[in-house]
Amino acid sequence: MKVKVGIIGCGTIARLGHALWYKENPNAELVAAADPNEKHLDKFSRSFKIGKSYKDPMDLIESGEIDAVSICSPHWAHCEQVLASVKRGIHVLVEKPMAVSMDECDVIGDAVNSVKTVFQVASQKRFELTHQKIKEALENGEIGVPFQASIYWYHYIPDLSTGLIRGTLNLFKKLGIDLEENLGAWRLTDARAGGGDLMDHLPHYYDLFRFWLGEPEHVSAEISRVYPGRVHEDHGIITIKYKSGAIGLVERSQDVKGRPFGEERGHVHGTSGSIYWDAPHEYTLKPVKLQKYSGTNIITNKRSPLLVPGNFRKSRAYKRQADMFIARIMNQPEIVDFPAKWVPGYEDGRAHVEGVIAAYMSALQRKKIELPLKKSVYQGLHFDFEHLLPPLKQQK
Numbered sequence: 001m002k003v004k005v006g007i008i009g010c011g012t013i014a015r016l017g018h019a020l021w022y023k024e025n026p027n028a029e030l031v032a033a034a035d036p037n038e039k040h041l042d043k044f045s046r047s048f049k050i051g052k053s054y055k056d057p058m059d060l061i062e063s064g065e066i067d068a069v070s071i072c073s074p075h076w077a078h079c080e081q082v083l084a085s086v087k088r089g090i091h092v093l094v095e096k097p098m099a100v101s102m103d104e105c106d107v108i109g110d111a112v113n114s115v116k117t118v119f120q121v122a123s124q125k126r127f128e129l130t131h132q133k134i135k136e137a138l139e140n141g142e143i144g145v146p147f148q149a150s151i152y153w154y155h156y157i158p159d160l161s162t163g164l165i166r167g168t169l170n171l172f173k174k175l176g177i178d179l180e181e182n183l184g185a186w187r188l189t190d191a192r193a194g195g196g197d198l199m200d201h202l203p204h205y206y207d208l209f210r211f212w213l214g215e216p217e218h219v220s221a222e223i224s225r226v227y228p229g230r231v232h233e234d235h236g237i238i239t240i241k242y243k244s245g246a247i248g249l250v251e252r253s254q255d256v257k258g259r260p261f262g263e264e265r266g267h268v269h270g271t272s273g274s275i276y277w278d279a280p281h282e283y284t285l286k287p288v289k290l291q292k293y294s295g296t297n298i299i300t301n302k303r304s305p306l307l308v309p310g311n312f313r314k315s316r317a318y319k320r321q322a323d324m325f326i327a328r329i330m331n332q333p334e335i336v337d338f339p340a341k342w343v344p345g346y347e348d349g350r351a352h353v354e355g356v357i358a359a360y361m362s363a364l365q366r367k368k369i370e371l372p373l374k375k376s377v378y379q380g381l382h383f384d385f386e387h388l389l390p391p392l393k394q395q396k
């Protein structure tokens with residue numbers, strides 16, 4: 001019997017990170033989709049030949065037609081849709097960030113910890129074959145004791161609020177084409193997102209570094225709103241100190257001009273060597289490049305086995321994520337070639353939201369933030385980004 005899957009939110013990640021891979025999985029059947037935007041829903045349902053479509057995601061959840069769901073809606077809708085799905089006994093794969101506040105995380109925790117259905121958070125960087133090789137290398141002591149992990153991750157999204165870009169967007173809108181909606185501009189312009197670039201991107205490397213280096217102890221951050229058209233921060237630098245003593249550094253931006261698909265380069269330094277990786281844009285089908293240096297700085301693994309043609313699809317993080325989700329539902333995680341204990345669940349989803357909230361607290365309250373966050377600190381917490389982050393000033 002195939003696992004009957006539904007998808008909520010039919011945008012970019014639903015297409016590239018979920019639907020494609022359910023379609024390839026012999027044990028899954030993509031049977032239904034939901035999206036309040038009828039154009040997105042129709043296009044998605046037609047391109048993946050999905051039989052049932054719902055404008056209201058709650059109708060899909062209540063339909064009784066699905067065993068499992070991928071929740072790919074904007075951040076603010078995740079909590080409500082997770083709760084309704086879990087209550088209905090549906091297995092859940094929810095996109096990051098799992099929720100937009102710690103309060104929401106706690107409510108989700110109460111729900112998922114009282115059921116036996118599969119609950120998985122889409123921190124898919126853990127599923128990337130290269131990242132799993134690094135995990136193994138660290139566990140095997142191949143670079144000694146790790147003392148630093150860093151990532152430099154940039155994209156460029158122009159300010160949509162002014163000039164030629166605004167004019168072009170308005171023109172297309174008049175012609176009936178809403179480019180902002182089609183390209184997910186809500187992440188730049190909608191306060192419901194709960195945060196800006198860090199809410200969107202920090203969960204990935206906060207999760208991966210925690211997977212590699214263990215529990216964080218405290219977080220410090222600086223954030224900026226480089227373009228006044230954004231409602232939240234669009235650039236940030238975060239340092240994380242781990243209980244092991246290691247340091248993590250995440251440099252993230254939506255404002256850096258450069259290669260068309262941005263930059264995503266990182267390294268882990270250990271007492272007897274270093275590992276460097278250079279990731280292509282995650283929506284492409286290229287492998288992550290991996291290099292390992294020994295103590296004498298000789299490249300020991302310049303041509304990673306992961307660069308061998310044919311391994312490309314096997315290394316796809318999104319495919320491996322979907323395959324593991326379905327295998328866990330079937331109670332056969334062993335059919336996927338990595339341990340089920342590596343799969344990010346509720347505690348991991350909560351940890352990455354905690355990391356984002358701690359980074360905002362650090363930057364906006366100008367202090368180092370100790371973890372774990374106390375409930376008395378995060379309860380009802382709200383950040384006034386527009387007020388606290390004035391636009392950049394040109395130095396005269």
Ligand SMILES: NC(=O)c1ccc[n+]([C@@H]2O[C@H](COP(=O)([O-])OP(=O)(O)OC[C@H]3O[C@@H](n4cnc5c(N)ncnc54)[C@H](O)[C@@H]3O)[C@@H](O)[C@H]2O)c1
Binds near residue numbers: 037074182
């Ligand atoms: N894991 C990853 O690599 C990755 C990559 C991109 C996005 N994401 C996450 O996936 C989510 C969606 O991002 P995206 O880039 O696909 O956005 P998107 O704008 O491309 O797609 C979102 C879709 O959700 C629909 N939608 C809006 N409100 C909704 C609601 N209340 N319920 C259901 N659907 C609703 C929109 O009409 C749109 O079709 C975000 O939380 C984002 O952080 C994860």
